[in-house]
Amino acid sequence: MKISVDLLLAILPIHFAVMVSPGPNSVLLLTTALSSGRSNAMRAALGIAVGTLVWMVGAMVGVSVILEALPALGLALKIVGGGYLIYLGVRLWKADKLKPGALGKGNGSSQGNCFRRGLIANLTNPKSAAYFGSIFAAFLTKEVPVVALTIMIWLLFLMSIAWHVVLATTFSANAFRDPYLRHSGLINRIAGAILAALGVRLAASAWIG
Incomplete structure (x- = not known):
C-alpha cells in the first residue's frame, strides 16, 4: 500500500506541471472556448482527456517501446x-x-468536430508517448500492483478532465469572450500562427531529431 501512495505522490505533481504547461492542446481548447462557447469547449476538453487516457493505456502496454x-x-x-x-x-x-451574436453558435464547428479535434490533437502528439512512456518506465516496477496502476491511470484521466474543463469554463465566460469578439480576427491569426509554428517544429523534429 505504501508503494502505491508513494507512486501517486511522485507522479501527480509531475503530471500536473506537464499538463498545465502551454502547448497545442491548450491553444486549441482556449480558441474553441472563446469562439464556439462552453459546450463545444467541453467536448474539446473531453477529446483531449480521452487522448490522454489512450496514451496512458498505450504506455502501459509498451507503445513507447514499439515507437x-x-x-x-x-x-x-x-x-x-x-x-x-x-x-x-x-x-x-x-x-x-466573428460578428456580434456569433459567439455560442458553434462558429461552424459541430459537436463531433470539437471532440474529434481535441482527441486527434492529443493522439498525434508523439511527445505524449515519450512522456507517459518515460513516466511509466521510471516509476513502475514489478512491486506495483495492477490495482494501484489502474487507480493511477484513472486519477490522471480525471485530473486531465478537471483541468481542461476549468479552462473551457473560464475562457467561455463573457469577461473573456467580449474582448475576443472585438479582436477575434487578430487573436485567431495569433493562435493560428502558434499552432502552425508548433506543427512545423514537430514535423521538423522528425528530420533533425
Missing part, C-alpha cells in the same frame, strides 16, 4: 501530427472575424 523499436513509425507520427497542427493553424488564420 523506439520502429523509428519509421515515430517519424510518421511526428509528420502526421505536425501536419495536423499546421492544418488547424491555417484554418484559424483564415477564419473570418
Whole structure:
C-alpha cells in the first residue's frame, strides 16, 4: 500500500506541471472556448482527456517501446501530427472575424468536430508517448500492483478532465469572450500562427531529431 501512495505522490505533481504547461492542446481548447462557447469547449476538453487516457493505456502496454523499436513509425507520427497542427493553424488564420451574436453558435464547428479535434490533437502528439512512456518506465516496477496502476491511470484521466474543463469554463465566460469578439480576427491569426509554428517544429523534429 505504501508503494502505491508513494507512486501517486511522485507522479501527480509531475503530471500536473506537464499538463498545465502551454502547448497545442491548450491553444486549441482556449480558441474553441472563446469562439464556439462552453459546450463545444467541453467536448474539446473531453477529446483531449480521452487522448490522454489512450496514451496512458498505450504506455502501459509498451507503445513507447514499439515507437523506439520502429523509428519509421515515430517519424510518421511526428509528420502526421505536425501536419495536423499546421492544418488547424491555417484554418484559424483564415477564419473570418466573428460578428456580434456569433459567439455560442458553434462558429461552424459541430459537436463531433470539437471532440474529434481535441482527441486527434492529443493522439498525434508523439511527445505524449515519450512522456507517459518515460513516466511509466521510471516509476513502475514489478512491486506495483495492477490495482494501484489502474487507480493511477484513472486519477490522471480525471485530473486531465478537471483541468481542461476549468479552462473551457473560464475562457467561455463573457469577461473573456467580449474582448475576443472585438479582436477575434487578430487573436485567431495569433493562435493560428502558434499552432502552425508548433506543427512545423514537430514535423521538423522528425528530420533533425
